[in-house]
Amino acid sequence: MPDPEEITYNVFWKAVQEGKVKKVYLTDEERIKGVFKNGKSFLTDNPRRDDLKEILLRKNIAVDEKAGQIRGSQIIGVVLMMSLFGFLIFTLQRNASKQMQGKPGKSPMNSIQPEKSTVHFDSVAGNEEAKESIQDLVDFIQNPEKYTKYGARLPRGVIFYGSPGTGKTLMAKAVAGEAGVPFFAVSGSDFVQVYVGVGASRIRELFKKARSYGKGVIFIDEIDALGKKRESTDGSGNEERDQTLNALLSEMSGFHDNEGIVVIAATNRLDTLDEALLRPGRFDRHIEIQLPDIRSRLKILKLHAENKPMDKSVNLGKVAQQTVYFSGAKLENLLNEAAILAAKRGGGCIAAEDMDKAFYTVIAGAEKKDRSAIAERDRKVTAYHEAGHALVTRLMVPENRVSRITIIPSTKGAGGFSMNIPPDRMYYRKKDMENSIRIGLAGRAAEELIFGEENVTTGASNDLEKATETILNMVRRFGMNPKSGLLNYDVLYRNGMQQVQDEILQECKNTMDQFYREVQALLQENRxxxxxxxxxxLARETLEERDLDAILQAYGKEG
Structure with a gap:
């Protein structure tokens, strides 16, 4: 059979009008087929007109209407679409199943058996008060009958709070190690999930497993991830977090007396936790894990130095004096940096120079090696800026040590620094806070004194940030300003009294300006x-404490 003749739609339409078309096959395809009265077949474009069939029938043309054949590309498209939907449904179901049941072998708990635990109170240097506070907890876990005789019950929960790196996790491990019981370590974020109810089920799973061992210590790090204050009353709170917290509270309240299981939680911010967590019967004890004092720092340094080859020139007592406000983790990092520097040097042991370099690396970053691109004027600005900090420190706060001044830029972005080491104190006095502001302003004041107000630089940005934060705390939180009085303005804000904001801003500005004028006058006097x-x-780039002492003595200033 010969192939049909391809004709244009206009030719087809003219043939229809002239009555030359015998039959047309209507389909959904792009082309339609037909037969002329002379028996020849043809193909033309399908106009897809709704009234085409009616027109053809009125012209006495036979119409054969049938569905068009499904093309291969359409079949492939349908198959791909169905496959995609099937894959999405499968993935969602699998993820939901994993969230509800947990991945096999990947529970959020890490159970440390007592025979594997090497952490005891001897491994925790410093924090003697905290260790003493929980010593009876260990005794209670080991000998519960000793306390039940007097009607005492095991504290159900203990919260360790304090600055990051002070050893809260280590202290919790030591409790389990001393008591010889299993240690279950989890993070608060392990229980905060997308699906409502998952966190609560994990809480129940954790406590169920702990009960199966009879005695144990459950440690929840960063508990503020799930235990923050529930302040929302309009139903817009986090439903999953609330359910998880309720499950934790329920499990802790549901413990039987003397069950031998204690929950220890850790947080950096005790004030953010929900009050229901902190009440007696839940977390009975709140123990602060403080930054170590000088004796504790020395113990920590000695503990971490035990497995390191230390040169006789290293004076750990001097290092302990320098590292005021260092946490235990930061002290460990200091010794580790010193060990790395000694290994690079290949000297066989950690020398005093390694410790010294590591100290300033931890504080300010490593020194930049290539300083050729620094303009001489920039070096001069940095020199006067750092000299201002050091001089005001020695003149106004002689009890503070200025252990080093340098104009060598560091990898942390500092153009230089003046190392100011205050003595150990339990409290900050008003005088101390005011002097810290004056020291912070001294760099900018020195720049303005030497180079003029129009040539001050951005080098004081961090100094101004710290000074502003300090003065705000003095006025807003600590009641250390006579005009603002003994009010805590944070409490006023929480009670909707926002109009006092302008008063605080003006008072802070006036006080800061007064301190700045005092510093300018002091520097002018000792120019x-x-x-x-x-x-x-400028000549030596770095001055040590003895060099600064020599300069001051030469001008009759003992500091």
């Missing part, structure tokens, strides 16, 4: 000493 320190810095 020759300021210049001498700066010139020595």
């Amino acid at each position: 020759r000493i300021l210049a001498a320190i700066a010139e020595n810095l």
Whole structure:
């Protein structure tokens, strides 16, 4: 059979009008087929007109209407679409199943058996008060009958709070290690999930497993991830977090007396936790894990130095004096940096120079090696800036040590630094906070004094940030300003009294301006000493404490 003749739609339409078309096959395809009265077949474009069939029938043309054949591309498209939907449904179901049941072998708990635990109170240097506070907890776990005789019950929960790196996790491990019981360590974020109810089920799973061992310590790190205050009353709170917290509270309240299981939680911010967590019967004890004092720092340094080859020149007592406000983790990092530097040097042991370099690396970052691109004017600005900090520190706060001044840029972005080491104190006095602001302003004041107000630089940005934060705390939180009085303005804000904001801002500005004028006057009075320190810095780049002492003594200033 010959192939049909392809004709244009206009030719087809003319043939229809002239009555030359015998039959047309209507389909959904792009082309339609037909037969002329002379028996020849044809193909033409399908106009897809709704009234085409009616027109053809009125012209006495036979119409054969049938569905078009499904093309291969359409079949492939349908198959791909169905496959995609099937894959999405399968993935969602599998993820939901994993969330509800947990991945096999990957529970959020890490159970440390007592025979595997090597952490005891001897492994925790410092924090003697905290260790004493929980010593009876260990005794209670080991000998519960000793306390039940007097009607005492085991504290159901203990919260360790304090600055990051102070050893809260280590202390919790030591409790389990001393008591010789299993240690279950989890993080608060392990229980915060997308699906409502998953966190609560994990809480129940954790406590069920702990009960199966009879005695144990459950440690929940970063408990504020699930135990923050529930302040929302309009139903817009986090339903999953609330359910998880309720499950934790229920499990802790549901413990039988003397069950031998204690829950220890850790947080950096005790004030953010829900009050229901902190009440008696839940977390009975709140123990602060403080930053170590000088004796504790020395113990921590000795503990971490035991497995390191230390040179006789290293004076750990001096290092302990320098590292005021260092946490235990930061002290460990200091010794580790010193060990890395010693290994690079290949000296066989950690020398005093390694410890010294590691100390300033931890504080300010490593020194930049290539300083050729620094303009001489920038070096001079940095020298006077750092000299201002050092001079004001020695003149106004002689009890503070200035252990080093340098104009060598560091990898942390500092153009230089003046290392100011205050003595150990339990509290900050008003005088201390005011002097810290004055020291912070001294760099900018020195720049303005030497180079003029129009040539001050951005080098004081961090100093101004810290000074502003300190003065805000003095006025807003600590009642250390006579005009603002003994009010805590944070409490006023929480009670909707926002109009006091302008008063605080103006008072802070006035006080800061007054301190700045005092610092300017002090530097102007001692301008020759300021210049001498700066010139020595430009010549030597780094001055040690003894170098600064020599300059001050030469000008009759003992500090």
